[in-house]
Amino acid sequence: KSITTLRNQPWRMKKKLETLKEAQEFIEKFEGALGKGKGRKFYAYKVMMLKKWMKFKRDFENFKTACIPWEMKIKEIESKSFGSSVASYFIFLRWMYGINMVLFGLTFGLVMVPEALMGKPYGSMPRKTVPRSESSTAMDFATLWDFGGYAQYSVLFYGYYNNQRAIGWLKFRLPLSYFLVGVGTIAYSFMVVIRTMASNANQEGGGDDTSFNFSWKMFTSWDYLIGNPETADNKFASITTSFKESIVEEQENRKEENIHLTRFLRVLANFLVLCCLAGSGYLIYFVVRRSQKFALEGLENYGWWERNEVNMVMSLLGMFCPTLFDVISALENYHPRIALRWQLGRIFALFLGNLYTFIIALMDEINLKLEEEAVVKYNMTIWEANLYNGTLSENSTRPPIEVDPADVPRGPCWETMVGQEFVRLTISDTMTTYITILIGDFLRALFVRFINYCWCWDLEYGFPSYAEFDISGNVLGLIFNQGMIWMGAFYAPCLPAINVLRLHASMYLQCWAVMCCNVPHERVFKASRSNNFYMAMLLFILFLSTLPAVYTIVSIPPSFDCGPFSGKSRMYNVIQETLENDFPAWFGKVFSYASNPGLILPFILLMVLGIYYLQSTSKAYKAANIELKKKLQNIIKVPDLILTFHFRSNIDNPNSNLSPLMTNVFCLCK
Numbered sequence: 085k086s087i088t089t090l091r092n093q094p095w096r097m098k099k100k101l102e103t104l105k106e107a108q109e110f111i112e113k114f115e116g117a118l119g120k121g122k123g124r125k126f127y128a129y130k131v132m133m134l135k136k137w138m139k140f141k142r143d144f145e146n147f148k149t150a151c152i153p154w155e156m157k158i159k160e161i162e163s164k165s166f167g168s169s170v171a172s173y174f175i176f177l178r179w180m181y182g183i184n185m186v187l188f189g190l191t192f193g194l195v196m197v198p199e200a201l202m203g204k205p206y207g208s209m210p211r212k213t214v215p216r217s218e219s220s221t222a223m224d225f226a227t228l229w230d231f232g233g234y235a236q237y238s239v240l241f242y243g244y245y246n247n248q249r250a251i252g253w254l255k256f257r258l259p260l261s262y263f264l265v266g267v268g269t270i271a272y273s274f275m276v277v278i279r280t281m282a283s284n285a286n287q288e289g290g291g292d293d294t295s296f297n298f299s300w301k302m303f304t305s306w307d308y309l310i311g312n313p314e315t316a317d318n319k320f321a322s323i324t325t326s327f328k329e330s331i332v333e334e335q336e337n338r339k340e341e342n343i344h345l346t347r348f349l350r351v352l353a354n355f356l357v358l359c360c361l362a363g364s365g366y367l368i369y370f371v372v373r374r375s376q377k378f379a380l381e382g383l384e385n386y387g388w389w390e391r392n393e394v395n396m397v398m399s400l401l402g403m404f405c406p407t408l409f410d411v412i413s414a415l416e417n418y419h420p421r422i423a424l425r426w427q428l429g430r431i432f433a434l435f436l437g438n439l440y441t442f443i444i445a446l447m448d449e450i451n452l453k454l455e456e457e458a459v460v461k462y463n464m465t466i467w468e469a470n471l472y473n474g475t476l477s478e479n480s481t482r483p484p485i486e487v488d489p490a491d492v493p494r495g496p497c498w499e500t501m502v503g504q505e506f507v508r509l510t511i512s513d514t515m516t517t518y519i520t521i522l523i524g525d526f527l528r529a530l531f532v533r534f535i536n537y538c539w540c541w542d543l544e545y546g547f548p549s550y551a552e553f554d555i556s557g558n559v560l561g562l563i564f565n566q567g568m569i570w571m572g573a574f575y576a577p578c579l580p581a582i583n584v585l586r587l588h589a590s591m592y593l594q595c596w597a598v599m600c601c602n603v604p605h606e607r608v609f610k611a612s613r614s615n616n617f618y619m620a621m622l623l624f625i626l627f628l629s630t631l632p633a634v635y636t637i638v639s640i641p642p643s644f645d646c647g648p649f650s651g652k653s654r655m656y657n658v659i660q661e662t663l664e665n666d667f668p669a670w671f672g673k674v675f676s677y678a679s680n681p682g683l684i685l686p687f688i689l690l691m692v693l694g695i696y697y698l699q700s701t702s703k704a705y706k707a708a709n710i711e712l713k714k715k716l717q718n719i720i721k722v723p724d725l726i727l728t729f730h731f732r733s734n735i736d737n738p739n740s741n742l743s744p745l746m747t748n749v750f751c752l753c754k
Contacts, residue, residue, distance in 0.1 A: 163321045181587040188580040196239045202252025211646045213489040240578040243500035243646035259648035266574040281619045349415040372445040399516040406557035427556035435564040453498035460495045497646040506572025525601040550603040570629040
């Protein structure tokens with residue numbers, strides 16, 4: 085094309101000759117693509133393979149997007165007028181599901197499966213056998229529902245595992261694996277949460293998305309690659325919801341209010357919330373004291389409610405108190421996003437008080453079990469001595485009596501008791517959540533939908549109306565349920581598996597409830613671009629969840645006749661035992677020097693100083709970004725004024741050549 089049009093170009097002859105020479109060299113080099121020369125077939129093959137490779141990469145990217153779990157469900161929820169705030173909850177739930185899948189893989193693959201395949205079978209020793217007094221009811225539904233009977237004496241709980249150093253033909257170090265998996269799950273959780281927070285902070289950056297917000301949404305929101313009508317409808321609904329969110333943001337920024345009345349109402353709301361928290365704490369304290377009284381008198385004399393009173397009261401408080409907080413928050417008249425954070429903080433304080441009251445009750449129960457264990461240990465010594473003296477004498481030739489493992493006295497095993505309590509609390513919380521969805525959302529929606537035609541007032545717009553999705557309550561429920569998993573997984577390896585099933589079912593059930601039973605919030609608001617507020621609460625509850633577990637591992641001696649650490653003064657002694665028996669002597673010395681407090685404390689101090697330096701640097705960079713943004717806005721103002729004057733002068737001029745399209749675009753932007 086260049087050669088044929090070269091003679092018509094208004095160039096000097098020298099430039100035409102140079103261009104002609106370059107075009108001829110190009111033709112010689114790529115003549116295979118033009119259908120001439122020996123390399124035609126190879127070049128055509130290369131072009132075909134390049135196109136196929138590009139298509140493969142595009143299809144692979146689409147495949148990776150399609151493999152993201154529940155991505156289309158979340159997109160549908162976000163587009164159907166619920167907005168990014170509700171979608172952020174389901175994204176957070178999906179992230180929690182991934183974390184628990186990893187925790188389940190660690191506990192299942194490195195603790196439960198080795199014990200089930202290579203450990204001693206059921207009935208071979210007392211810790212793996214149901215006692216004779218409990219065997220008659222070991223398979224009853226009520227017993228199994230409380231995770232007693234055969235469920236208690238299985239790989240689901242701590243007490244079933246043997247303290248043998250190596251098991252099976254692989255010589256698998258089960259006690260060491262149990263301890264390292266318990267520590268590793270906590271370390272992995274810390275690493276993932278902090279890494280996710282850092283990634284969200286990097287995505288957020290230091291910019292501001294409020295500049296020219298409506299102009300960007302007007303001209304750049306549509307995706308012109310959409311070819312599916314249903315996808316186009318979803319995109320249209322998503323853009324509409326995005327405009328609603330931005331309008332609410334703008335209205336909240338410009339709203340003027342009576343500051344004195346607002347302060348009074350907010351102080352009143354906080355006072356009412358404090359009263360609710362105090363009443364909740366007192367109720368849990370009262371119930372815990374009652375449960376201790378029932379335990380001393382014997383739970384066999386009481387019914388199902390008395391045995392599960394603490395768990396049910398905690399679940400009911402978690403169900404009704406957030407609704408009460410939501411009613412109280414209407415007095416404060418906060419921005420929806422700020423109101424959500426206040427609601428999250430209040431429910432966080434409620435759940436935290438409930439959880440730590442429960443832990444204090446467990447610590448009292450552990451102390452009682454330790455006292456009972458000392459008595460049982462003394463009685464077992466007398467029993468073994470009597471058995472020995474009664475079967476063997478100086479002139480006796482008969483073999484010693486073999487005692488069935490079900491008849492051997494055993495200790496209370498406080499670790500299994502702790503694991504059972506956390507499993508029961510998790511199950512009761514799950515059942516309460518699902519019953520709340522079915523009754524509070526589904527049956528309420530059915531009542532409003534079908535009784536509205538014959539009622540005195542409009543049920544859809546009046547009382548009770550359709551339910552809105554409770555973001556704060558559901559987020560805090562996820563976080564505290566995960567806290568219970570972290571706290572109890574060391575004593576009940578089955579907890580991560582139970583939580584995986586719970587999260588999997590919750591995703592489908594809550595997605596169905598949102599789409600079928602709930603309505604969007606009256607004030608649709610935009611979620612933060614990063615979920616760091618959720619992550620900060622999750623990190624805090626992770627830290628608080630590790631404290632009781634670390635305390636029990638470091639300070640309380642393990643039970644003498646159950647669990648992989650029986651026979652040791654402390655659980656962490658398995659590390660010292662492994663270093664002495666399986667590693668060279670020099671390695672043990674290096675480890676002891678590295679764990680010296682004189683070396684650890686300066687290292688921690690250095691880390692704190694490094695964090696302080698990085699934080700100061702980050703603040704300085706953020707301040708510099710703000711200053712540069714202000715300067716850029718000042719630079720833009722002068723051309724903007726000139727452009728405005730030019731357009732207005734052309735608009736007012738009847739002889740102007742400015743097109744109507746440009747005029748309308750300019751007026752719309754202004």
